[in-house]
Amino acid sequence: MEAGYITLNMAPSGSTAKVKGLTSNGNIRRRMLDLGLVMNTDVEVLQKSPSGDPTAYHIRGAVIALRSEEASKILVEINPIV
Amino acid sequence: MVLTSRSTGPGVLRNSINTGHEAAGTFTIALAGNPNVGKSTIFNSLTGLRQHTGNWPGKTVANARGKYRYGDREFILVDIPGTYSLSASSVEEEVARDFICFGEPDATVVVADATCLERNLNLVLQTLEITDRVVVCLNLMDEAERKHIRIDLKKLAEKLGVPVIGTSARSGRGLPELMEAIYSVAVGRIKTKPLRITYDDIIEKALKRVEPYLFNLTGGKVNSRWVSLKMIEGDSSILNTLQEYLGYDLLKDRDVTGELRSARQGLWGINSDGARDMIVSGIVNTAENIFRDTVSLEHRDYNSLDRKIDSILTSRIYGIPVMIGLLGVIFWLTLAGANYPSEVIAAFLFHIEDLLTAFFTWAGAPQWLYGLLVRGMYRTLAWVVSVMLPPMAIFFPLFTLLEDLGYLPRIAFNLDNFFNKACAHGKQALTMCMGFGCNAAGVVGCRIIDSPRERLIAIITNNFVPCNGRFPTLIAIIAIFIGGRVPGVFGSFVSTLVLMGIVVLGVAVTLLVSAILSRTVLRGVPSSFTLELPPYRRPQVWRIIVRSVLDRALFVLGRAAAVAAPAGLIIWLLANIKIGEYSLLSHGALFLEPFARLLGLDGYILMAFIIGFPANEIVMPIIIMSYMSTGSILELDSLEALRQLLVSHGWTWLTAVSVMLFSLMHWPCGTTLWTIRKETGSAGWTLISFLVPTLTGIIICFTFARVVHLLRLI
Ligand SMILES: Nc1nc2c(ncn2[C@@H]2O[C@H](COP(=O)(O)OP(=O)(O)OP(=O)(O)O)[C@@H](O)[C@H]2O)c(=O)[nH]1
Ligand SMILES: [Mg+2]
Numbered sequence: 084m085e086a087g088y089i090t091l092n093m094a095p096s097g098s099t100a101k102v103k104g105l106t107s108n109g110n111i112r113r114r115m116l117d118l119g120l121v122m123n124t125d126v127e128v129l130q131k132s133p134s135g136d137p138t139a140y141h142i143r144g145a146v147i148a149l150r151s152e153e154a155s156k157i158l159v160e161i162n163p164i165v
Numbered sequence: 166m167v168l169t170s171r172s173t174g175p176g177v178l179r180n181s182i183n184t185g186h187e188a189a190g191t192f193t194i195a196l197a198g199n200p201n202v203g204k205s206t207i208f209n210s211l212t213g214l215r216q217h218t219g220n221w222p223g224k225t226v227a228n229a230r231g232k233y234r235y236g237d238r239e240f241i242l243v244d245i246p247g248t249y250s251l252s253a254s255s256v257e258e259e260v261a262r263d264f265i266c267f268g269e270p271d272a273t274v275v276v277a278d279a280t281c282l283e284r285n286l287n288l289v290l291q292t293l294e295i296t297d298r299v300v301v302c303l304n305l306m307d308e309a310e311r312k313h314i315r316i317d318l319k320k321l322a323e324k325l326g327v328p329v330i331g332t333s334a335r336s337g338r339g340l341p342e343l344m345e346a347i348y349s350v351a352v353g354r355i356k357t358k359p360l361r362i363t364y365d366d367i368i369e370k371a372l373k374r375v376e377p378y379l380f381n382l383t384g385g386k387v388n389s390r391w392v393s394l395k396m397i398e399g400d401s402s403i404l405n406t407l408q409e410y411l412g413y414d415l416l417k418d419r420d421v422t423g424e425l426r427s428a429r430q431g432l433w434g435i436n437s438d439g440a441r442d443m444i445v446s447g448i449v450n451t452a453e454n455i456f457r458d459t460v461s462l463e464h465r466d467y468n469s470l471d472r473k474i475d476s477i478l479t480s481r482i483y484g485i486p487v488m489i490g491l492l493g494v495i496f497w498l499t500l501a502g503a504n505y506p507s508e509v510i511a512a513f514l515f516h517i518e519d520l521l522t523a524f525f526t527w528a529g530a531p532q533w534l535y536g537l538l539v540r541g542m543y544r545t546l547a548w549v550v551s552v553m554l555p556p557m558a559i560f561f562p563l564f565t566l567l568e569d570l571g572y573l574p575r576i577a578f579n580l581d582n583f584f585n586k587a588c589a590h591g592k593q594a595l596t597m598c599m600g601f602g603c604n605a606a607g608v609v610g611c612r613i614i615d616s617p618r619e620r621l622i623a624i625i626t627n628n629f630v631p632c633n634g635r636f637p638t639l640i641a642i643i644a645i646f647i648g649g650r651v652p653g654v655f656g657s658f659v660s661t662l663v664l665m666g667i668v669v670l671g672v673a674v675t676l677l678v679s680a681i682l683s684r685t686v687l688r689g690v691p692s693s694f695t696l697e698l699p700p701y702r703r704p705q706v707w708r709i710i711v712r713s714v715l716d717r718a719l720f721v722l723g724r725a726a727a728v729a730a731p732a733g734l735i736i737w738l739l740a741n742i743k744i745g746e747y748s749l750l751s752h753g754a755l756f757l758e759p760f761a762r763l764l765g766l767d768g769y770i771l772m773a774f775i776i777g778f779p780a781n782e783i784v785m786p787i788i789i790m791s792y793m794s795t796g797s798i799l800e801l802d803s804l805e806a807l808r809q810l811l812v813s814h815g816w817t818w819l820t821a822v823s824v825m826l827f828s829l830m831h832w833p834c835g836t837t838l839w840t841i842r843k844e845t846g847s848a849g850w851t852l853i854s855f856l857v858p859t860l861t862g863i864i865i866c867f868t869f870a871r872v873v874h875l876l877r878l879i
Contacts (some may be wrong), residue, residue, distance in 0.1 A: 108438050111693045117250035117282055118444040118695060124449075128475060133484035134582035137591070139475070139698055142280045143453075146475075146698040148578050150585060153693050 090159070091126065092138070092154035093151040099127045100159035119143040120157060167252070191239045192351040195265055197284050197292060198276030201699050203304040205229075207276060207792070208244040211344065215716065235344045242318075246612075249284070250446075252292045252400070255615035259402060265861035266293055266387070267410045271351040272298045274343070278394035279309035279316060279331065280468075280700060282460055289325065293359040294391045299327045299344045307333040308702060313463035326358035335705065339857030343679040361390075364447040368440065371397050375424050382418060383411060396425055398444055399437030411700065422715065478572070478696075484579045489665070491572075495563045496664045500640060500648065503555035507644075508804075510554065514547035533741075540793075541737025542730045545786040553637035554722060559729040561713040564601065569704035573598050577696055584691075587676045588683035590619035591694050593626075597675065600630035602777040604833055605840040612844075618806050621678045621850060622739070624841055627672045627856045628833045629678070634781030635828050638665055641785055645808045646821040671829050674861060686853070728780040734786055736776065740794035750791050764863060765823030765870035767815065776828065779835045784828065819879050823866050830862030 094100045102124045105112050119142055120126070127141035137148040175358055186852060202483035209215055212231030246257040275292050277285035282303070289301055303320075309316065313448040328346040332339030349355040355526045362367065373394050379396075383384040387407070396402045408414045440636050477483050487611065525535040530688060549837040573595060581591035585781040592613050600607030607627040614620040631639055648660040667843050739750040747755070754768030789807070792814045809818075832855050833841065842851040873879055 086185065088815070105442075107693075112438060113252050113441065113445075114693060114695060117252055117287065117443065119287065119449050119452075121446040121449045123443070129472065130479065130679075131481065132479060132578050132581060133481050134579075135481075136582045136585065137578065137696070139479070142284075144283045146471075146700075148581070148591075148696040148698060150581070150591075150691075150694055152691070153695065162661075 087138060087160060088144075088158045090155045091140075091149070091157040091159050092151040093129045094126075094159060094161060096130050096138075098130050098164075099125055099162045102123055102160060103158060103160050104158040106158060107153070111153065111156065115153070115157065117144075118147055125162070126157075126159065167595045173289075191222060191241060192271040192347075193241045193243065193268070194347055194351065195263060195268065195270040195273040195289065196244050196276060197247055197261055197273055197287055198280060198302075198304075199281075199776055200697065202247065202276045202278040204244055204247060204276045205316060207274075207302065207304065207332070207340070207343075208242055210337055210340055211240075212215060212242055214416065214514055217493060219407050225669060228260065233344075235348050235843055238348065240347065240351075243268070248288065250288060251295070251582070256612065262295075262403075263406055265292060267406065270296075270298075272300060272347055274300045274302050274347060276302045276582040278828050279303045279305045280312055280314060280462065282316065283452055283456040286455055286471065287448060290362060290448050290452055292363070292795070293325065293327065294394070294423050295388050297357050297359050299351050299357065299359060300343070301325060301327055301329045302339075302343055303329060305332045305702075306331045306339065307336065308700070310466040314467060315461045317459045321455070323457050324360060326360050327353060328357075362447050362451050365443045366598070368394075368397065368443050368447070371440075374427065375421070375760045378418075382421060382434055386411065388563050397437075398422075410496075413739050424867075426819070431478065437794060453860065468700060469716065474696065474701060475575070478575050479578055489575060489578055489669075491567070492668070493661055493665055495560065495567075496668075497657060497661040498563060499556050499560045500643065500660045502559045503640065504644065504648070504657075506555040506558075507551055511547070511551035514551055518543060518547065536741065537734060537737055541790070542733040545736070545783070545790060546726060546730050547734030548786050548789065550722060552641050552785070556637055557633060558714050561602075561633075562710045565709045566704050566706070568598075568806075569702065571699045571701045574696060574698050578698060581694070581696070583676055583696075584679070586691065587680035588619075588691050589676075589679040590614045590616060590620050591696055593619070593675075594621050594677070595622040596627060597630045597672070600632060601672050602628045603635060604628050604630065604632045604837040608840045608844055616689075617691045618687050619692060620682075621845065622682050622687055623852045624844060625682065625850070625857050626675045626678050628837065628854070629675045629830060631668065631829055632781065632834075635784075636835065638781065638828050639825055640786050642821050642825055645804055645811065646818060663857065667825055667829055670826075674830065674865075678857060678861060680768065682857075732776070732779075732783045733786065733790065736790050737794075740791060748794065750794070754791065763828065764865070764866040765819050767820070769814075770820075770824060770827075774831055777834075778832070781834050819873050819877055823870060826866050826869060827862050830858050830865060832859045 084099045088103050091102075096120065102120050102122060104122070105115055105120065107115060124143065128140055129139040129146065132148070137150040138154060139146055139148050140154075167413050168742065189294060196204050205270050208229065208231060211233045214229070214231040214232070219347065228246070231242050231244075231430050233240050236829055242263065245261045248255075248258040248261045250258060251262040251285045252258060265268070265394045272290055275289045277289060289299075292299055303321075304317065306414065316331070316472065318331050328350065330339055330343045332343055334340065346355070350357065364372070372390065375393040375396060376823050378388050379393050383389060383392070387410070392403070392407065402874050404414075404416065421652055426532035476682065478487055518539060522535070523537050525539060576598065577591050577594040580594045584593050593611075595613065596607050599610040604627050611620050611623040611627065614623055643660045647663055648656045648657070649878070651659050735749070737751075740748050742749050744752060750769070750772065753772050756768070757775075758768035761768050768786055769791040773784045773791065776787050792810055832838070838855060841854045842848065845851060845854075
């Protein structure tokens with residue numbers, strides 16, 4: 084994969100990242116797109132659940148929990164802190 | 166027995182799609198929208214019906230219909246399951262899409278959450294692609310105002326090209342305007358000009374090639390632009406439905422397939438995933454632009470309060486303890502609060518029994534009739550009412566409160582990892598919460614789980630959550646054997662701990678059995694899972710109390726009356742018709758005795774569980790009646806008297822615990838099994854759903870009784 088990108092599950096809580104691609108396909112990819120995870124969408128990492136998985140994300144005004152399995156198929160670039 | 170689409174999801178749901186056109190002059194209106202935006206609330210207000218509502222996505226899983234009149238017309242409103250998209254990646258989405266697309270509604274109302282417009286626009290735009298006759302209902306305006314989110318409704322309506330009505334469904338604000346708009350669109354008084362999304366050039370070019378052919382072929386029966394889009398993105402599910410609807414296979418048409426092929430070639434090697442990316446991006450970006458132009462946020466961090474609450478309720482350190490604490494508080498209030506009203510109701514009802522007795526004596530009624538009606542039917546009923554009504558009337562409002570606040574999805578979030586480890590679905594936690602109300606409802610609720618495998622796991626294990634028929638049994642036994650024994654506040658504290666222990670055991674067994682199923686008959690890996698954590702909403706406390714008492718508690722009462730009274734009659738007969746020395750009941754109990762002993766029970770108890778198959782509510786009453794008919798008859802007007810009755814029939818603490826364990830884990834009641842049969846469409850899975858909890862209960866009760874005896878704890 085392109086340099087500089089990490090997968091969403093690696094993004095630390097509190098950070099904001101931009102979607103740079105999806106590595107899933109078929110149904111899962113479709114579901115991610117339906118959540119609004121298209122190119123350059125900002126995703127804020129909120130917090131992990133008590134046992135560390137899943138993680139809550141702020142995506143286009145909604146809070147969505149994704150298991151790390153799914154999040155690991157989303158490539159992102161961490162936004163610099165402003 | 167294989168996992169076919171018939172035995173699980175779509176097979177069941179598909180039946181519920183029909184065109185829904187009834188009398189001429191009647192309009193059919195589809196109520197679509199994202200999950201949890203208030204569709205059912207709107208449905209209820211307009212039709213006066215009572216679909217259940219709750220602050221979590223997936224509350225409604227099947228199409229519900231209701232009627233209302235507006236002006237000179239009758240409208241049939243169809244509450245379809247909430248979906249984020251019409252891409253049909255789950256059963257509900259398919260149902261929603263098929264209804265909007267092929268159900269030929271006269272208008273489609275897309276309900277959207279005003280506090281989360283950007284995401285909701287996704288579905289609005291997708292709907293606009295399929296049909297022209299759309300009304301957008303922007304609900305939860307009160308919440309939006311509270312969060313200082315300003316939405317320019319006029320501009321939004323201009324951009325979308327369809328009427329946009331702001332509403333607060335819970336207080337009824339805006340609903341008259343909504344009905345007016347629906348009317349105007351349905352009769353064609355308002356001509357809509359729905360926004361058409363312009364896609365990436367490549368897609369548009371491909372569309373231009375395919376669409377004319379499809380238009381000719383279908384004669385305008387379906388929206389050819391939309392069908393072309395679906396064909397370009399290679400959505401196969403739509404093709405099957407289309408074939409059913411049109412009566413022929415589009416792909417058999419040479420022209421269409423030819424054009425489709427060259428259109429695909431025109432995509433320059435972009436595969437169907439790529440095409441879909443472009444199409445969805447087109448929609449999402451349009452939504453983003455519209456959102457920017459019509460919404461202004463006074464406070465950028467309008468939901469910071471929610472985040473703060475979440476950072477406690479789902480935090481690493483406090484998440485689970487708070488969850489257990491909340492459960493504990495609810496149970497404690499239920500147990501401690503129910504005691505006194507129970508006594509009062511019991512005293513009252515048994516006073517009436519005395520009056521009835523006096524009346525029967527005065528009228529000179531024959532002894533058998535008196536026994537049948539008063540000792541049999543009335544007494545069972547009185548017992549059920551006084552013991553079950555108070556805890557239900559306390560528990561359900563509290564539970565509904567949590568539900569309306571939006572806490573249930575947080576439970577699912579907290580527990581998901583455990584379900585993941587068991588190779589099950591995180592939303593299983595939600596279906597378990599539904600099971601608290603009624604396992605049959607829980608089983609139907611399992612439709613929110615898309616993966617057929619995980620859905621079956623959730624169905625089979627739902628019975629490990631004590632429903633409102635078994636919950637009072639647990640409470641009664643705890644009250645009799647623990648609450649009554651340990652004095653004062655400490656008593657209700659210990660009672661609460663025991664009740665929590667039972668429920669937590671139910672959850673643990675659910676996880677364990679799910680894990681075992683995932684490694685045996687339902688082998689597989691966890692499917693993808695996304696869960697929305699909805700914004701917290703302020704619950705309407707009074708409405709909750711009124712509703713819970715009226716809907717739930719009276720429902721339980723009604724069921725108790727319907728089942729317990731005739732059951733009381735039958736049991737009285739069983740206990741009084743004698744063959745030889747013993748009654749029929751005793752014969753049955755004697756036969757079951759040896760096996761029941763192994764489980765820490767006795768023959769009468771096991772018999773009661775068997776007779777209680779139609780409804781779990783009556784298990785305790787049956788036990789009591791059997792004892793009363795065999796032993797000395799005493800006045801049963803207090804918990805202490807009840808305890809003495811049980812003890813005099815050999816109950817020990819082992820019996821009490823065993824009854825609770827067996828109550829938690831035995832066969833599902835008749836209604837639940839019937840529902841499982843309907844939901845899975847398979848006798849095999851129904852049988853498994855019967856066997857799994859039954860065998861689990863037998864194994865656990867047997868082991869427990871063995872251990873207690875071996876350790877000489879008794
Ligand atoms: N504050 C406020 N709450 C509302 C309003 N409309 C609905 N609610 C609440 O929002 C929650 C969800 O409502 P439902 O009617 O169950 O939503 P739904 O769209 O049918 O949800 P699903 O069946 O899961 O798709 C409930 O707790 C309602 O009481 C409103 O206008 N204002
Ligand atoms: Mg609903």
